[in-house]
Amino acid sequence: MQTPFAVAAADPSSTNIWAIANTPILWICILGVFAVIFVQTVLYAKAAKAAAPHIEMPARELKEAFRAGAVASIGPSLAVVLVAIALLALFGTPAVLVRIGLIGSAAAETASASIAAGTMGASLGGDSYTQQVFAVAFMAMSLSGAMWMLCTLIMTPLLKKGGKSLAKRNPAVMALIPTAALLGAFSALTIAELPKSNVHLILVGISAASMGLCLYLAKALNQKWLKEWALGISIVIALVSAYFLHTA
């Protein structure tokens, strides 16, 4: 039982990817993922609200944290939107929404799709990129993403047990680990950008300097909102600089 729409559009050797990539059943599955994340968000916020008063954390701080997270993610979200739009022609809207927008990242998912297409002797976006190649690439990306979630589901409870016993034995370690891990992660991710090109090198500097300036001004002028917007402002300044450096 197939919808007439899919029957009319489906042809394994056709290169009309959008015909198969935008079928209604796919849209329903993808909107289901959105709904699941939305429900999770509501449940988590409720749980946090219930716990906060007992650790002497006023509701105002929860709201502030929510708003700070929301504002901080505007820039990165819009950046993801831009990249997603660039990939729409390749994967169609539902696949882009769920793979690039959620769960994975543009780099990892596009790489996965390209590797998967390669195993079928095809290249993404080329003449050999048929509906069948798309189907296999989409399947491979999704299975890879599923493995990430499966590992998270299996390992989180195990790590939590380890973390708990460590926290009891040595609270100083548990305070130090996240600090050191965060600094380590962002140092590694930032420094990995430096050798990519001169433009990357300059942009890391511009972005870092913009953030430094925003944080300094936020403190000097006592403007708290500037602290929340600092990331978005820095990204915009760096991307505008990137546009001029790139086209220069």
Place this chain on the structure above:
Amino acid sequence: MSSTSLSSSAAASMERFDRQTSRYGSITMTLGLILSLAGPIYIAFFSGMEVTASMVWVALLAVAATFGVLWVVEPLTYFPILGSAAMYQAFMIGNISNKLLPAAIVAQSAINAKPGTKRGDLAAVMAICGAATVHLTSLLLFVGVLGTWLVHNIPVEVIEVARLYILPALMGAVLVQCIVSMKALRPTIIAVAAALLVNFAVIPLVPAVGPFATALVVAASIVFSWVLRQRTAQAATEN
């Protein structure tokens, strides 16, 4: 209320928060996993694409050879930063390093909470809730609804520039923010030194380390920050 009963009720309520989020988190993540596979399974096997199981296996093996280690390494890397509750959010919402972690740090610094503390954990969870709300909305609105329209109206070179340079544009700022909000000089120096060493010495010598680079720097930062910690400042960190 005495301080002991206050702290025990705090512990109990965080315990309940952990239990609740673990249950909600694992159930919603399992649902998300099933739904995210349902779409491609339908496309590949139930819409006349003539896809065989062996095509999928070969493709998956090729992808696994590239990213298989990250399936395991990434959850290990992010667990100490995110805490167990946020793990179930982060690995479903995605874009962890470029969006969720910065959001969590910004929120923690906005209310002056340190990561790893109870306030820090709740702030991170709320920040990710905020980030998820913005993200779902902007994806549905700008990609889902306006995507087709936008494709024809945003200049191609703008998209190209954003795709090429979003990482350096983001990371420089995030690193500075991270350093400023942590106020931890030794771990900062150790982390930057480890990152420089791994990126410019270890990877060129042993390219196979590449996929593990971030995990390696994180591990080195944790170990050396602990070994080289300022012993006299012990009292200060316990406050």
